[in-house]
Amino acid sequence: MTTPIFPIEIDKTVTSITATGGVFTLTLSDVNGILVGSRVDIGGLPTAAWNTTNEQVTAVNATNKTIQYTHGNFTIAPTEVWGQVHLETTWATVEDVELWLGFDAQGDDLTFLTTCTDAANDRCWYYRARAGYQDHPNVSPGSDAKTAVIMYAAQLFRQRGAIDSYASFDQQAFGAVPGQTLGIILQLLGCKRPQVG
DSSP states (O other): OOOOOSSOOSEEEEEEEEEETTEEEEEESOOTTOOTTOEEEEEOOSSGGGOEEEEEOOEEETTTTEEEEEOTTOOEEEEEEEEEEEEOOOSSOHHHHHHHHTSOOOHHHHHHHHHHHHHHHHHHHHHHHHTTOOOOTTSOSOHHHHHHHHHHHHHHHHTTTOSSSOOOOOTTOOOOOHHHHHHHHHHHHTOSOOOOO
């Protein structure tokens, strides 16, 4: 395993592709930060069926800048392509958010909760990266950052179908304002701190 070089870019460019029996090998612009077991989303490839989400990386070759994963039963001759690989941030899981919300999501709720959790993981990583932190997307920098992701995902889930805040049956529209929670989330992430000097 190669030690990651910070900062890690979580979006990478695909330059070539090959597959045998569903085992894909992608050559990337760089593999910095991608670990065996990392989850990736692949998009922009010329054949729609080759694009996929939430695939687990089974091999990484830092010298050749390649990753491998299994998807379908495709066999593809080595081909130069353009595409993107997104390295998923995995600081908190759907199960963590379900525990916070106090229920087990099923069906469409589970699909939406998964989307909210993925969005919250990525957004919290970006908040910290833009504030100057150098974190690995697959290793939470602490329980404070993990809690921030959980709170953010829960907030996104609770706002489902609402225009600008939590859905409410209150005619006076005195519902909770999401911006108040965002301040706590940013505080837990260590972002937007006052500067001295």
